[in-house]
Amino acid sequence: ARSAAAFLPPHRDLASLREAATGCTACDLCGPATQTVFGEGKADARIVLVGEQPGDQEDREGRPFLGPAGEVLNAAMHAAGLDRGAVYVTNAVKHFKFSMSGLFRQHRTADVREVNACQPWLAAELDLIRPAVVVCLGATATQAVLGRPFRFADRRGEVVPLESHARAIATYHPAAVLRAPTPERAAEMRADLIRHLAVARGLAG
Numbered sequence: 001a002r003s004a005a006a007f008l009p010p011h012r013d014l015a016s017l018r019e020a021a022t023g024c025t026a027c028d029l030c031g032p033a034t035q036t037v038f039g040e041g042k043a044d045a046r047i048v049l050v051g052e053q054p055g056d057q058e059d060r061e062g063r064p065f066l067g068p069a070g071e072v073l074n075a076a077m078h079a080a081g082l083d084r085g086a087v088y089v090t091n092a093v094k095h096f097k098f099s100m101s102g103l104f105r106q107h108r109t110a111d112v113r114e115v116n117a118c119q120p121w122l123a124a125e126l127d128l129i130r131p132a133v134v135v136c137l138g139a140t141a142t143q144a145v146l147g148r149p150f151r152f153a154d155r156r157g158e159v160v161p162l163e164s165h166a167r168a169i170a171t172y173h174p175a176a177v178l179r180a181p182t183p184e185r186a187a188e189m190r191a192d193l194i195r196h197l198a199v200a201r202g203l204a205g
């Protein structure tokens with residue numbers, strides 16, 4: 001299987017990883033996407049948040065969680081007492097996956113091959129940062145962090161130990177809040193997201 005492992009630099013720090021990731025061609029998403037969107041934030045963050053993949057705006061601007069999902073995330077973090085400047089934010093997949101729908105670029109969910117191909121970048125980020133807590137935003141991030149399927153629907157909010165001694169917690173992806181079928185459901189999901197972020201804050205100490 002194709003893997004980003006071949007693109008990892010010999011000397012690893014976040015700057016060298018970020019630089020090397022700009023040239024990653026380990027999966028086919030690098031062709032249509034504008035650029036690699038690497039993680040950003042504090043190198044010694046106690047909390048790392050992992051999303052699915054950059055969206056339209058993130059792809060254009062080169063930074064994670066800037067668009068509508070980023071606004072939901074920022075507001076939820078604020079409500080949970082977390083400062084975005086104190087954490088590290090990244091994605092399971094570093095390129096935007098989309099299909100054209102008229103003039104619009106429509107998000108498509110990354111598949112397991114793309115998640116697996118990209119996983120060495122996420123693993124390297126987590127190895128360097130060594131956070132206490134990894135917040136997995138949605139099922140794709142959860143799969144990428146745990147490296148195995150996880151019954152996301154029943155096990156959201158559970159605290160799961162990782163081999164690295166960090167702990168993971170899976171919660172809703174902020175974009176899922178935006179796609180909720182009713183305003184009531186959106187409010188519930190947003191409340192869960194805030195609650196789980198507050199748990200992460202507590203675990204991080």
Ligand code: URA
Pocket residue numbers: 051052053054055058063064065066067069070091175
């Ligand atoms: N959704 C994600 O999962 N990540 C981003 O960076 C933006 C939207």
